[in-house]
Amino acid sequence: PLSLQSWNRNPRPACYVWRCQSMKYEKHFNFVMSICCSNNICSFQFVCVGGSPWRMKSFIEYMASILAMEDPKAEYPNICAGTDRYAMYKIGPVLSVSHGMGIPSISIMLHELIKLLHHAHCTNVTIFRIGTSGGIGLEPGTVVITKQSVDANFLPKFEQVILGKTVLRNTDLDSNLAEELLECSKELNQFKTVIGNTMCTMDFYEGQARLDGAFCSYTEKDKQEYLHNAQKLVFRIYKMFLVLYFYSCAAAVVCVTFLDRLKGDQLTSSHEVLDGYQQQPQTLVGHYIKKHLSDKKDS
Amino acid sequence: PLSLQSWNRNPRPACYVWRCQSMKYEKHFNFVMSICCSNNICSFQFVCVGGSPWRMKSFIEYMASILAMEDPKAEYPNICAGTDRYAMYKIGPVLSVSHGMGIPSISIMLHELIKLLHHAHCTNVTIFRIGTSGGIGLEPGTVVITKQSVDANFLPKFEQVILGKTVLRNTDLDSNLAEELLECSKELNQFKTVIGNTMCTMDFYEGQARLDGAFCSYTEKDKQEYLHNAQKLVFRIYKMFLVLYFYSCAAAVVCVTFLDRLKGDQLTSSHEVLDGYQQQPQTLVGHYIKKHLSDKKDS
Numbered sequence: 231p232l233s234l235q236s237w238n239r240n241p242r243p244a245c246y247v248w249r250c251q252s253m254k255y256e257k258h259f260n261f262v263m264s265i266c267c268s269n270n271i272c273s274f275q276f277v278c279v280g281g282s283p284w285r286m287k288s289f290i291e292y293m294a295s296i297l298a299m300e301d302p303k304a305e306y307p308n309i310c311a312g313t314d315r316y317a318m319y320k321i322g323p324v325l326s327v328s329h330g331m332g333i334p335s336i337s338i339m340l341h342e343l344i345k346l347l348h349h350a351h352c353t354n355v356t357i358f359r360i361g362t363s364g365g366i367g368l369e370p371g372t373v374v375i376t377k378q379s380v381d382a383n384f385l386p387k388f389e390q391v392i393l394g395k396t397v398l399r400n401t402d403l404d405s406n407l408a409e410e411l412l413e414c415s416k417e418l419n420q421f422k423t424v425i426g427n428t429m430c431t432m433d434f435y436e437g438q439a440r441l442d443g444a445f446c447s448y449t450e451k452d453k454q455e456y457l458h459n460a461q462k463l464v465f466r467i468y469k470m471f472l473v474l475y476f477y478s479c480a481a482a483v484v485c486v487t488f489l490d491r492l493k494g495d496q497l498t499s500s501h502e503v504l505d506g507y508q509q510q511p512q513t514l515v516g517h518y519i520k521k522h523l524s525d526k527k528d529s
Numbered sequence: 530p531l532s533l534q535s536w537n538r539n540p541r542p543a544c545y546v547w548r549c550q551s552m553k554y555e556k557h558f559n560f561v562m563s564i565c566c567s568n569n570i571c572s573f574q575f576v577c578v579g580g581s582p583w584r585m586k587s588f589i590e591y592m593a594s595i596l597a598m599e600d601p602k603a604e605y606p607n608i609c610a611g612t613d614r615y616a617m618y619k620i621g622p623v624l625s626v627s628h629g630m631g632i633p634s635i636s637i638m639l640h641e642l643i644k645l646l647h648h649a650h651c652t653n654v655t656i657f658r659i660g661t662s663g664g665i666g667l668e669p670g671t672v673v674i675t676k677q678s679v680d681a682n683f684l685p686k687f688e689q690v691i692l693g694k695t696v697l698r699n700t701d702l703d704s705n706l707a708e709e710l711l712e713c714s715k716e717l718n719q720f721k722t723v724i725g726n727t728m729c730t731m732d733f734y735e736g737q738a739r740l741d742g743a744f745c746s747y748t749e750k751d752k753q754e755y756l757h758n759a760q761k762l763v764f765r766i767y768k769m770f771l772v773l774y775f776y777s778c779a780a781a782v783v784c785v786t787f788l789d790r791l792k793g794d795q796l797t798s799s800h801e802v803l804d805g806y807q808q809q810p811q812t813l814v815g816h817y818i819k820k821h822l823s824d825k826k827d828s
Binding site: 281282283284314315330331332333334335337338340341342344345348381382383384390391392393394431432433434435436437439443444445447448452453456459 | 580581582583613614629630631632633634636637639640641643644647680681682683689690691692693730731732733734735736738742743744746747751752755758
């Protein structure tokens with residue numbers, strides 16, 4: 231009963247194979263696949279994902295305003311109403327999806343999102359991950375566009391265990407897309423943006439050398455040594471989005487740093503300042519999307 | 530500025546060390562630590578965690594009814610209102626917290642929950658993880674109490690990377706608690722319950738040998754071979770709660786199987802049947818809690 235299908239962004243080669251069992255997918259555990267039929271999402275060109283449901287709703291409201299598609303009466307309902315695992319919002323060609331925290335959580339969402347886009351016959355989709363993170367040696371409020379992801383040993387690889395065997399995945403991101411986003415930031419001229427490497431760990435506390443978790447078996451000196459070694463290779467440290475680039479096709483990770491981990495583990499900026507920071511990735515990605523839609527209209 | 534403190538369940542030795550920086554914890558990223566002051570949670574004896582916010586709210590409503598603490602007007606608000614990462618509910622001595630999906634997500638919640646319990650001077654707390662899972666060679670609807678967790682290579686260990694070094698964690702759960710829960714199930718006599726090993730993976734699709742993810746590089750035959758090897762050691766396969774037992778002190782994992790993975794990857798039972806299944810772990814844990822509170826009152 232299995233048929234082989236591929237889903238890939240033109241003009242990349244069809245490097246991923248996808249086994250399809252027709253619409254049995256609708257019965258999936260965590261995602262409401264049927265929305266691809268009922269909500270006619272065939273026109274999506276941009277998908278933006280992030281951890282928090284609230285932030286992804288706020289992104290859709292922001293996109294509605296800058297694309298001048300705002301309806302004062304619009305409520306932007308969660309179109310994943312059948313589950314409380316993820317939330318999904320849409321406006322015009324933009325889909326916004328929350329993915330929770332950590333690689334396993336985002337991995338489930340991406341598997342099911344890609345199947346959904348496939349069923350909806352969406353092609354040429356660009357995926358963005360927006361969010362916040364800790365930085366290493368960067369001024370808080372700096373936006374980082376990820377060039378490459380490294381693991382906790384600073385190696386540019388992601389290990390996946392499939393049928394008990396370790397499979398290594400490439401961790402390079404789309405460099406053209408990263409450069410285009412950096413160009414957008416220059417046009418905006420509102421905040422500092424850099425392209426840098428990102429460390430990806432499986433744990434927020436001990437995995438990122440924090441001293442303030444429930445358990446901690448190392449000292450401030452051990453932490454500083456580890457982070458200074460990391461600084462030679464990476465700009466910021468985070469933990470959750472590694473799978474994004476090998477599952478998807480054209481993808482970028484755009485995060486703002488909330489603190490410099492060399493100086494501490496706790497947030498010291500005010501709520502208002504942090505709120506301003508977290509709007510920066512959505513401002514940058516919003517500018518990119520608006521620009522690409524205008525270019526398309528002009529051509 | 531660091532002081533060393535320990536949090537452990539009597540009469541176990543103080544095996545975990547916790548660095549404390551006084552109430553700076555209230556500023557934490559993902560959890561509202563201040564509720565431990567404002568909501569007076571010092572009396573908690575039982576903490577129940579699970580993936581879905583909806584299920585954890587439903588558990589508190591169920592506990593209110595069986596402990597006869599139900600107020601018809603009660604609304605059981607989410608006491609973690611400051612974040613949309615987790616949801617938390619309480620009734621009497623019972624705290625119910627959602628943890629999202631996957632080890633990184635549950636790990637953050639447990640770090641912050643344990644700090645919260647510490648600040649609230651809670652001791653002798655028992656932690657339960659309730660949920661659903663896939664089974665291997667078990668009739669759907671069977672409740673499994675985890676004895677030991679194994680990794681994707683069937684080894685009883687959990688690898689954590691701290692400061693770039695791999696640290697191995699023990700994966701045994703509290704066997705007395707597991708036996709007590711099995712005894713509770715016999716008293717209830719409503720559904721089949723077994724004690725068994727649990728496989729813990731980092732990925733729901735390829736990590737658990739599913740054929741229906743967006744990407745799949747193996748065949749049905751490869752999958753069957755892998756799952757039959759797993760069956761020799763484990764009763765069920767799941768992915769997210771491994772960290773529970775080494776972070777916490779007295780802990781049990783109680784999950785109901787929704788399907789037999791040897792027979793397929795998709796759910797075939799009706800929504801009503803699955804809804805009945807998912808109530809079983811909460812019925813079992815609820816019975817245990819009620820029994821222990823009655824024993825305490827009698828003594």
